[in-house]
Amino acid sequence: MLAEIGTLTVGLALATALYAAVAAFLSLRRRDLRWAESARNSVLATAGLLGLALLLLLVAFLTDHFEVRYVANHSNRTLPLYLKISALWAGQEGSLLLWSFLQALFAALTLAPFSTLSRFAKEREKDRGERVRVIFLTLITAFFTGVTLFLSNPFVRLELVPADGLGLNPLLRHPGMIFHPPTLYLGYVGLAVPFAYAMAALITGEVEGWTRAVRRWTLAAWLFLGLGLLLGARWAYDVLGWGGYWAWDPVENAGLMPWLTATALLHGATMQEERRGFRIWNFLLVSFSFVLVLFGTFTTRSGMIQSVHAFARSNLGPYFLTAIGLTLVGSLALVFHRRRLLEEKRPSEDLLSREGLFTLTLILFVVLTGSVLVGSVLPTLTEALTGRRFEATPDWFDRVTGPQFAVLTLLLALCPVAGRRKLEARRVVPALMGGAIGVGLAALSGFTRPLALLGFALTGMALGTALVEIVRDVLARSRREGESLLTALVVLVDRNRRKYGGYVVHLGVVLILVGVIGTRMYPLEQNISLVAGDLTQVGRYTIVFEELRQDPPASDRLSTRAIVSVYRDGAYWVTLQPRLDQYANSDQTVTTPALRAGLREDLYLVLTGWSVDGAAATFKVFVNPLASFLWLGGLIFLAGGALAFWPSSAGLRLTVPQARRRALWNTLGLLAGVAVLVAAGVAMWGPGHGATAQPSGRPLPGQPAPDFTLTLLDGSTFSLSGARGQVVVLNFWASWCPPCAAESADLQAVWSEYQEKGVMFVGVAYKDEEAAVRDFLTQHGQTYPVGLDPTGRIAGLYGITGVPETFIVDADGRVARFYIGPVTAEQLRVVLDGLLR
Amino acid sequence: MAGKGKFVFAGLLILAAVVYLIISNTGSTAHYFLTIEELRAMGDRAIGRNLTVSGAVLGDSIVYDPTIPQVTFTIVQIPADPKEVERAGGLAAVLKAAVNDPDAPSLEVVYNNAKPDLLRHESQAIIRGRLGEDGRFYADEVLLKCPTRYEEAVPDQTEGL
Structure with missing residues (x-):
């Protein structure tokens, strides 16, 4: 029914x-x-x-x-x-x-x-x-x-x-994947509205005012499209476990292309509303944007373009192709038909004037979109042209679009300071200073590859221009109106939401570019295989694999977690728990990476498997430099867009109650916006992502073993510093721990062998009772000194996360090795022999 | 208009530069995109070149050694032409036919990396890498089709909990 x-x-x-x-x-x-x-x-x-x-x-x-x-x-x-x-x-x-x-x-x-x-x-x-x-x-x-x-x-x-x-499918259970399609659709569908306005303008002949009338729609659609792209990238980063966020897949490109032309449209519309022309440009840009929207849905749904994101069904293809063809031909025909109406007799400005640079920017946006399009259909294109099929790899895209993005960044730095007629040299100074600072900071931080330095120079220039422009405006107003700097800033932002929204968007985009440079040019990826208790070094990070734990089975899923503690520059930083889930009814696995974001770089850990006996686990480690800038830039981008969108009451004559209602909406909107941004920030950089923190870490090999005094069972006191000059085997154990019973024989055997060689064995009973401890010792025949640590204070000094754990301290008081889990006699002998030599 | 001229010139210059970028990179970094049949047809000429091959994954052939890590699996021929796929009844039908056809041209793939989550029987794989002298394909990247896209046509792929 x-x-x-x-x-x-x-x-x-x-x-x-x-x-x-x-x-x-x-x-x-x-x-x-x-x-x-x-x-x-x-x-x-x-x-x-x-x-x-x-x-x-x-x-x-x-x-x-x-x-x-x-x-x-x-x-x-x-x-x-x-x-x-x-x-x-x-x-x-x-x-x-x-x-x-x-x-x-x-x-x-x-x-x-x-x-x-x-x-x-x-x-x-x-x-x-x-x-x-x-x-x-x-x-x-x-x-x-x-x-x-x-x-x-x-x-x-x-x-x-x-x-x-x-x-x-379990891969889809993530907020990014839940919100990514609807936000994208809001963007795609939203672009139909400016298109309809534009076509109506051409048909009725009212070709001037359409961009202003449809401005909020264009901005909103563009913002949602951008948000959709960001959500998709974040989902890929959080869930897919390949350490990246953008693969230049045709379906990804299908969302990027209309976003690029819509960006160009927004800029062109601004110029048109300032009566500076660009009429034909805007009609073409809006038509391209909508045609690309249709192309985008065609790519995703028709299955005619090879993509891992595309739907497998292909009966929709011909219908979408027809729609695309009709729309493209129809809109171009309309523009051509009305060309007399659209032509503007304007004196042409210098190439380096504001208009000139704008025109170059628009040209570049269109060419950039075109090259992404060519890459997306390269197999079909090359087959038709040469008979041989070529595929555009991410490398291809990086090389083709990279230089274009670089030039666009340069234009971003120059456009705001270009004069009406020409670009004065002295206005470029802030950009150059910004560029120099950018290069300097990058070089100091260790990013010294020439291409990276060029990228940081350009982003620095763009930042320099934007910041100096804002500062100049604020200073000028403050001086003129006698306001404080802060008041001047607030008033300027409030009265020119579009302009300052634009600055903030530019700032966000530049930060995203910084993130792209870092992650793309300095990728660090390593496969490591570790036995429990083993450690390895990746960059500045020491990675200690503690243990593998299986969660209690849930329905038909088996979830295995690896507990990995990470030390940065020798100091304990975080404990990561990457997961691997196996589903009983299919051979599909779902790996959930564990991630800890830092300002300089992200540490990203994937559990890829374990040996048959479970003794060793393999991981993939990614160090992603400047990844946080991507998401930070994304949030700032959204904030700027929202600011530009927010309607202002400047210039309206309002009654007092109307003004008050407006102020209320404005405040509510501001609070809501800030709340959303903060929530997004917390989701990305806050707790979660498989990261937890222990109170302290273990002393790493080579680091001094924390000193302590322990009251032994026989009444005497043991002090670690007092044992300087001796090799000490420190064993944390408990009577209620079965693996401790298993290793006790080994410990006792090695103790007997090495006692006369001057090696000290000390057992620390962790959170245990004296009676139980004595029973255990009698039962297993331990003769080496043992003391109680009922509160776990000493254990806390050593950062243990369970028992048994053993630390071998050399004669200089430094940790030589530690073992997480039971230790064997053989392992002990090897290390002790080495230390005693 | 002399004024407009310099913009047209600048525009053409930009276009020419980008076209150059496209063509030169298509020659160097783009991958030959082949089906397994086409790969075999190339014979020895295929060895050592950057190639992209697509095929259907045979689930039984997946062997994963996490300690290296390395996963090896076999893919079988599926047609590249979308029209051919359509005629055969859609991608799902094509994948099913491919994995059940004992005579279908196949290719053994070696991928020195973690096993991709989506690697399973009948999934469509796009593999980028090089053909080795031993006839096995050494992959740098393995891309697998997003399972929701199969839907009821290949229901196993969409199974969750």
């Missing part, structure tokens, strides 16, 4: 969408506003119907309606609630339905509110723009709804209803 209603709802929505387009068209043709009313109502109905369909699908998930094939494929009875919700967009059909709904919703949101619609027929007649927009947006909605209904229906019924569903 539910499935049929769902299909019916989608079918109805398709009908209303098509009707709306026809009605809007008729209203224009016949100049009859009743058709316009009808069209508006249909747009709302479409949004409502698709929303209902989505709701029905959600209900199907929440109530385990496994007769619906889509639900059976992505959910099961035991799936947690929040994952059942996110399963809605986990697959092809559901995500297309979500897309269609968003498309219809946005179409409805662009309608002028009924309350402010002019009652005067003549004025409304004139607003042909809205009706043309409606035609475009409803046709786009109809396309996606049609594809959903006929080719990819989520409400398809299964003949045999399964008892339980297949469930959601």
Whole structure:
């Protein structure tokens, strides 16, 4: 029943969408506003119907309606609630339905509110723009709804209803993966709105004001697209365990390309609104952006482009290709048709003027997007051109796009300071200083490769320009208005949200670039194999593998954790617990890396396996320099975008209650924004990611053994410093510990052999009682001195995490070796022999 | 317009520089993208070159030694042309047919790295690396298809808990 209603709802929505387009068209043709009313109502109905369909699908998930094939494929009875919700967009059909709904919703949101619609027929007649927009947006909605209904229906019924569903792949259970598709879709679908505005502008001939009218939509769509990309990258970093975050996969590129052209569009629109031209540019950029959105969904869904992210089904390909072709040809034809209207007779400025540099920036954005596109389709392209198929590897992309990003960074540094006519040399000084500081800092921090230094020089320049510009503005205002520096800053930011939002976005982007330079140019990756208690050195880090622990089995999953303590420059830093989960019913494993982020670099640890007997474990260690800058830059980027988006009341005449309400919204918005950013920060750099901290670490080999005094069972006192000159074997144990019983014979044997050679053996009974200890000693025949450490204070000095552990201290009082877990006689003899030589 | 001219020139210059970057890198860093059949057809010429091969993974052949670490597995031929895949009934059908075909051209892959989580029977693998003298393919990177993308066509791939 539910499935049929769902299909019916989608079918109805398709009908209303098509009707709306026809009605809007008729209203224009016949100049009859009743058709316009009808069209508006249909747009709302479409949004409502698709929303209902989505709701029905959600209900199907929440109530385990496994007769619906889509639900059976992505959910099961035991799936947690929040994952059942996110399963809605986990697959092809559901995500297309979500897309269609968003498309219809946005179409409805662009309608002028009924309350402010002019009652005067003549004025409304004139607003042909809205009706043309409606035609475009409803046709786009109809396309996606049609594809959903006929080719990819989520409400398809299964003949045999399964008892339980297949469930959601474990890799998808991460907030990044949950929010990544919807935010991307908000961005993709959002870009349809500026496109519709642009096409309406061309058709009605009102070619000047469209960018201003649609500015918030463009900005919002661009922000969400950027957020979606960042979330995808963070998910890959957190979960996938290859230490990276961007693989230049065609589907990843599909999200990047419209983002690049939308960035160019935002900049071009700014220029157009300042009456500085770029009209044709903006029409072309918005058309490219929307065509790339269609191309993006084509890449992901058609299976026609080799990508590990692409859906396997391919029956959607030809339809999307047709849509792409029509849109591209149609929009270009429209621009060409209106070219007279768009041409501007303007004196052309110098190449190095603000306009000139802007033009170069836009050209570069388009060429950059083009090269990413070429790379994404390189196999098809090269096969068509040369008969041989080539694949663009990440290396290819880095080499082709790297120089372009470098030049864009340079333009980022120069554009803000370029004058109307030309670029004055003295305005470039802050950039040059910034560049020099950047190079200096980088070199001091150890990044000395020429290419890296060039990158840091450019990012330094961009930062230098931005910071100096802000400082100049603040100083000028403060002097002029007599305000304090802080007040001047706040007022400037408040009054020029777009400009300062832009500065903050630039700052965020530059930080991301710094992170990219660090992680891409200084990758450190190592495979290590360790026995429990063993340690190894990776860079400045000493990695000690303590033990392998298996969690109690859960349903059909076996989870194994490695406890690894990490020392940085010899001092204890953190304990990491990377995991490897094995699923009984498939040979799939899920490795969950453990990660500790630092300012300078991230330490990233993956448990890759263990030897058959469980004695040794293998790990992959990544040291990712400057990785934190990526995410920090991302947060700043989002903050800047939000600032630019936030509507300001400057220039509006408001009554007191209106002003007060605005101030309230502003404060709430600010608090909400700060809360979101702080939450994101905590999620990324806070606790979790498999990192925990012990109160202290162990003294590493070569470091002095912490001194202590121990009251022995016979009443005498043992002091470690007093034993200087002797080799000391310090054994932490307890009577309640079975492995301690196992090793006791070995310890006793070696003690008897080496006692006369001057080796001291001391047993420290950890959190134990005297009676039990004496019993144990009598039972196992230990004759070496033993003392009690009932509070674990001495054990704490040595940072032990369990018993038994043994430390061998040489004659100079330094730790020679330690053993985590039981030690064998052979191991002891080898070390002692070496020390006694 | 003389003024516009310098922009056109600058634009063409940028375009030319990037086109050069694309072409020169396609020649050097891009990988030949081959099916196993095409790889075999190249014979000895394939040895030592940077190549990318795609195929379907045979689950039984996966051997993993975590102490090195090294994983070896065999992949079998799947067609590269999307139209051919479509004609054969979609990627899922193609993968299933490939792993059940005893005569399908196969390739042994050696990957000196941790076993990728998604490496399992019937998954589509894209392998970048070089063909060794011994006929085995030494992989630098192994990319495996994201399992949700298979959906009900290959239900095993989507199984979670």
